[in-house]
Amino acid sequence: MRSVEELVQADAGLVSREIFASDEVYRLELERIFSRAWLFVGHESLVPKPDDYFVSRMGSESVILTRDRQGRIQVMLNSCAHRGMKLCRYDHGNNRTFTCPYHGWSFSTDGKLVERPGELVGVPGHATHYKGELDKKAWGLKTVAQVCNYKGAIFATWDPNAPPFEEYLGDMRLYLDGALDHRDGTPGGSEVIGGVQKWRVKCNWKLAPENFIGDRHHDISHRSVDLVGIGPSAGKGRRDFTEGRVCVAFPQLGHGTIGRLPAFEEPPFKSQFQNHPVAEAYFRQVYDARVRNLGDSLRVTPHAVGTIFPNMSFHSHQPRSLAVFHPISGTEMEMWRMYLIDKDAPEEVKEAARHYYLRYSGPGGLTESDDMENWTGATEACVGTESQKLYFNYQMGLGHAQPVPHITGAVTADYTEENARAFYRRWGQFMSGAEWDALMPDTVRADAA
Numbered sequence: 001m002r003s004v005e006e007l008v009q010a011d012a013g014l015v016s017r018e019i020f021a022s023d024e025v026y027r028l029e030l031e032r033i034f035s036r037a038w039l040f041v042g043h044e045s046l047v048p049k050p051d052d053y054f055v056s057r058m059g060s061e062s063v064i065l066t067r068d069r070q071g072r073i074q075v076m077l078n079s080c081a082h083r084g085m086k087l088c089r090y091d092h093g094n095n096r097t098f099t100c101p102y103h104g105w106s107f108s109t110d111g112k113l114v115e116r117p118g119e120l121v122g123v124p125g126h127a128t129h130y131k132g133e134l135d136k137k138a139w140g141l142k143t144v145a146q147v148c149n150y151k152g153a154i155f156a157t158w159d160p161n162a163p164p165f166e167e168y169l170g171d172m173r174l175y176l177d178g179a180l181d182h183r184d185g186t187p188g189g190s191e192v193i194g195g196v197q198k199w200r201v202k203c204n205w206k207l208a209p210e211n212f213i214g215d216r217h218h219d220i221s222h223r224s225v226d227l228v229g230i231g232p233s234a235g236k237g238r239r240d241f242t243e244g245r246v247c248v249a250f251p252q253l254g255h256g257t258i259g260r261l262p263a264f265e266e267p268p269f270k271s272q273f274q275n276h277p278v279a280e281a282y283f284r285q286v287y288d289a290r291v292r293n294l295g296d297s298l299r300v301t302p303h304a305v306g307t308i309f310p311n312m313s314f315h316s317h318q319p320r321s322l323a324v325f326h327p328i329s330g331t332e333m334e335m336w337r338m339y340l341i342d343k344d345a346p347e348e349v350k351e352a353a354r355h356y357y358l359r360y361s362g363p364g365g366l367t368e369s370d371d372m373e374n375w376t377g378a379t380e381a382c383v384g385t386e387s388q389k390l391y392f393n394y395q396m397g398l399g400h401a402q403p404v405p406h407i408t409g410a411v412t413a414d415y416t417e418e419n420a421r422a423f424y425r426r427w428g429q430f431m432s433g434a435e436w437d438a439l440m441p442d443t444v445r446a447d448a449a
Contacts, residue, residue: 001018001022001024001025001028002016002018004428004431004432005428005432007019007025007428008424008425008427008428008431009391010394010421010422010424010425010428011421011425012395012398013393013394013395013396013398013417013421014391014392014393014394014395015391015392015394015424016388016390016391016392017381017382017387017388017390017391017392018382018388019204019206019427020204020206020207020330020378020379020382021204021330021331021379021382021383021388022330022388023329023330024330025330026327026329026330028431029059029327029431030059030060030327032430032431032433033059033310033427033430033431034058034059034060034061034310034327035059035158035159036157036158036159036162036430037157037159037162037168037309037310037430038146038148038155038156038157038162038165038168038169038308039058039059039155039156039157039310039311039312040153040154040155040308040311040312040322040324041056041058041063041065041075041147041154041155041156042054042056042065042154042338043152043153043154043190043191043192043322043338043340044067044073044149044152044153044154045152045190045191045192045343046065046092046192046196046338047065047066047067047073047092048067049067049094050067050068050069050070050071051066051067051068051069051094051095051096052066052067052092052093052094053065053066053067053088053092053093053094053095053098054066054091054092055078055088055090055091055092056075057324057326057334058075058144058156058158059326059327060326060327060328061077061078062077062078062079062086063075063076063077063078063144063156064076064077064078064087064088064098065154066109068109068110068111068117069096069109069110069111069112070110070111070112072111073147073149073154074109074117074118074143074147075143075144075147075154075156076109076117076118076141076142076143076144077141077142077143079141079142080100080102080103080105080107080141081105081107081120081139081140081141081142082100082102082103082105082139083100083102083103085100085101085102087099087100087107087141089101091196096108096110097121097122098118098141099122103124104122104123104124105120105122105123105124105139106120106121106122106123107119107120107121107140107141108121114140115137116140116143117141117143118140118141118142118143119136119137119140119141120136120137120139120140120141121136123136144156144157144158145157145158145159145160145162146159146160146162146164146165148164148165148166150165150166150169150173150176150180151177151180151181151187151188151190152180152188152189152190152191153176153180153322161436162436163436163440167440168253168440169253169255169308170250170252170253170255170408170409171250171407171408171409171410172250172253172255172256172257172306172308172410174262174298174299174300174407175248175257175259175300175304175306175316176306176308176314176316177300178259178300178301178302178303178304178316178317179302179304179314179315179316179320179321179322179340180340181302182286182342182343182344183283183286183287183290183302183342184286184289184290184293184342185289185290185293185294185299186293189342189343189344190320190340190341190342190343191340191341191342191343192338192339192340193339193340193341193350193353193354194339194354194357194358196336196337196338197336197337197338197361197362197363198334198335198336199334199335199362199363200328200332200333200334200335201332201333201334201335201372201375201376202331202332202376202379202380203331203332203333203372203375203376203378203379204330204331204333204375204378204379204382205311205325205326205327205328205333206423206427207374207375207378207379208311208313208323208325208333208335208371208375209307209309209310209311209312209313209325209423210307210420210423211313211371211374211375212305212306212307212313212314212323213249213255213256213257213306213307213313213419213420213422213423214247214248214249214256214257214258214306214307214416214417214418214419214420215258215417215419215420216245216247216258216414216415217396217415218374221370221371221373221374222367222370224370225366225367225370228366230356230359230360230366230367231318231356232272232273232274232275232276232279232318232352232353232356233271233272233273233274233275244260244267244303245258245259245260245303245304246258246259246260246261246412246413246414247397247412247413247414247415247416247418247419248261248404248410248411248412248419249401249410249411249412249416249418249419249421249422250409250410250422251409251411251418251421251422251425252409252441253309253409253422253426254309254310254422254423254425254426254427255306255307255308255309255422256306256307256418256419256420256422256423257304257305257306257307257419258304258305258306258419259300259301259303259304259305259306259316260300260301260303260304261300261404261405261412262298262299262300262404262405262406262407263298263299263300263301264296264297264298264299265296266287266290266291266294266299266301267301269284269287269288272318273352276352278346278348278349278352279348279349279352279353282345282346282349286342298406302316302317302320303316303317304316304317307419307423309423309426309427310426310427310430311324311325311326311327312324312325313325318353318356318357318360319339319353319356319357319360319361320339320340320341320353320357321337321338321339321340321357321361322337322338322340323335323336323337323338323361324336331379331383337361337362339353339354339357339361341353341354394417394420394421394424395417396415396416396417397413397415397416397417397418398417398418398421400413400416401413401416401418409441
């Protein structure tokens with residue numbers, strides 16, 4: 001493996017093909033990125049009741065996202081401290097304790113029984129086989145160092161020295177809010193509908209967040225889908241609300257989006273779901289409420305797609321969804337999609353949205369199929385000895401980005417690869433082992449404070 005500085009030359013717009021196919025790079029990513037960065041784990045609506053759990057991933061680790069009996073969200077390694085067996089072998093369920101099927105060790109998150117989440121509470125033969133000498137408090141489950149419930153989206157990190165999530169997110173929060181907030185502008189208020197779609201793709205994980213972070217110029221790939229007209233309105237196309245969007249990058253943080261610039265008022269209402277009167281009336285109603293609720297405050301209209309470094313992306317409008325790209329190897333990832341809707345929307349509106357989401361996204365979605373073909377083809381082009389001597393070109397708009405008014409640390413341009421350069425610059429910083437003082441610039445930290 002060549003040096004990180006040679007592999008990624010973001011300021012020159014050059015990224016080596018080697019990082020999209022190398023298992024050596026993949027193993028180092030697990031250590032230096034996925035063991036340190038804030039990672040998306042799931043949504044609170046996946047665990048609505050006490051003792052509910054959802055099995056998620058952080059890098060290559062299986063983790064349990066659960067709501068304890070006190071209503072708090074917990075994230076812990078899905079691995080028995082005794083011999084490593086997975087405790088939860090179903091995708092989701094409800095358990096008061098997590099019991100290992102191998103030797104019967106059991107662990108609890110109930111704050112009335114234990115001092116810390118995941119503490120060992122039951123050991124068969126503790127008094128006889130172990131002579132009462134096993135220190136249960138020393139053999140609990142490994143839990144994440146920090147967890148953050150940000151408007152229903154659950155993020156976690158293994159690194160106790162990582163900055164708070166909202167500092168890590170920076171002003172990119174304005175764009176993520178568009179996916180998580182209620183359509184009337186009130187904070188949060190969304191839920192996952194239709195479960196979680198999961199499928200594996202023979203591609204390197206980085207190609208997917210790069211696609212969402214700001215690749216405006218790959219619409220040529222979707223021409224056939226645009227002609228079919230799978231959007232929710234009566235017009236042609238895959239979705240509504242694409243006009244007025246530009247690329248916005250956060251070069252110091254590695255996040256980015258294709259969205260509108262911040263504004264102090266809502267653009268005029270644009271019809272959607274024209275063929276569904278109930279859904280149409282609902283979205284008109286929440287638009288009017290949004291105008292009243294937000295007044296003349298700064299906001300970003302929810303018409304964006306974007307990426308939170310390293311591996312979580314979102315659509316804030318239709319199809320309103322969250323995506324996460326789990327690395328499996330240097331040439332394979334597992335992709336998850338969660339679809340969002342206002343929690344209090346009428347069931348008829350939720351069903352109309354769900355049908356559209358499935359036409360658009362997921363392994364059977366027409367648009368996602370185009371993207372997967374691109375990502376697998378690009379990965380195949382990176383595995384050869386001669387191919388790995390070459391670089392991909394990320395030089396579009398190099399040197400032409402301008403600061404974004406009203407938000408900290410963001411730059412913009414109409415068509416540019418500045419967003420991808422920001423992503424790979426951040427990748428290089430993590431892979432070089434930079435400490436958090438270097439990873440989080442003073443300007444960003446001061447603004448967060």
